[in-house]
Amino acid sequence: MGAALAVEPPPVAAPVEDDQALIAATLAGRGEAFVELVTRYERAVFNLALRTLRDRTEAEDAVQEAFFKAYRALNTFRPGAKFSTWIFTICYRSCCDRLAKRKRFSGEELPDRADPSAGPELLAERSDEAARLRAAIDALPEKYRTVITLYHLQGKQYEEIASVLDLPLGTVKTHLFRAKEQLRKALSE
Known part of the structure; x- marks a missing residue:
């Protein structure tokens, strides 16, 4: 008879922290907590920026700028508020600023390209x-x-x-x- 295989229990996943806990951890000096926030929201924020700006490179820059601004202003984040609403607001305002600059310099309506997923x-x-x-x-x-x-x-x-x-x-x-x-x-x- 063959030896019985030892069955190992599945690895215990690290608990998923909510946004408020990640913000508190970031403010306490844990940079990886903010990285987790970025990971959670970067795709959705990028989609908003892309739809608003209609340019992939500018959208990427706007997202980076939004997260940078969020990180620098994290101590002003209102406890109990939704981080997603806050980061969307920051990103949208950044996009509006970029659109205003574009219009000022070009005077034309801006093209739009979404990420087509064929x-x-x-x-x-x-x-x-x-x-x-x-x-x-x-x-x-x-x-x-x-x-x-x-x-x-x-x-x-x-x-x-x-x-x-x-x-x-x-x-x-x-x-x-x-x-x-x-x-x-x-x-x-």
């Missing part, structure tokens, strides 16, 4: 539909495009979008409604 060959038709949708979103005015991005692509609630964009709740709802109407019209043509 599906497998079997999903070619869906890929075409997704491309049409991306093009329709890209054609929206910036204020509508941003609200659509935060609501549908980032899954943010109206209140959080209002906070990020520093807009009244009613304005966010109106922008979202008008954006959806414009998308319906563009996609039905």
Whole structure:
């Protein structure tokens, strides 16, 4: 008879700290805690920056700038607030500053390119539909495009979008409604 295999218990995963604990740890001098915050939010923040700026390189710079600003101002973070709302707000304002600089220097409307994630060959038709949708979103005015991005692509609630964009709740709802109407019209043509 063969020897019985020793079964080792699965390794115990380190507990996942919530954002508040990571912020406290960062403020206490644990730099790796802030790295964890960056890891959690960098993709979502990048998607917002990319949709807003329409340029991958500028979006990467805006994200880096946003996290740098967040790190430097972490001691001003309000306990109990959502870190995601805070970092989105910082990033969005950074993007707005970049857009204003661009407009000042070029005087033209800015191009937009999202990160297209093409599906497998079997999903070619869906890929075409997704491309049409991306093009329709890209054609929206910036204020509508941003609200659509935060609501549908980032899954943010109206209140959080209002906070990020520093807009009244009613304005966010109106922008979202008008954006959806414009998308319906563009996609039905």
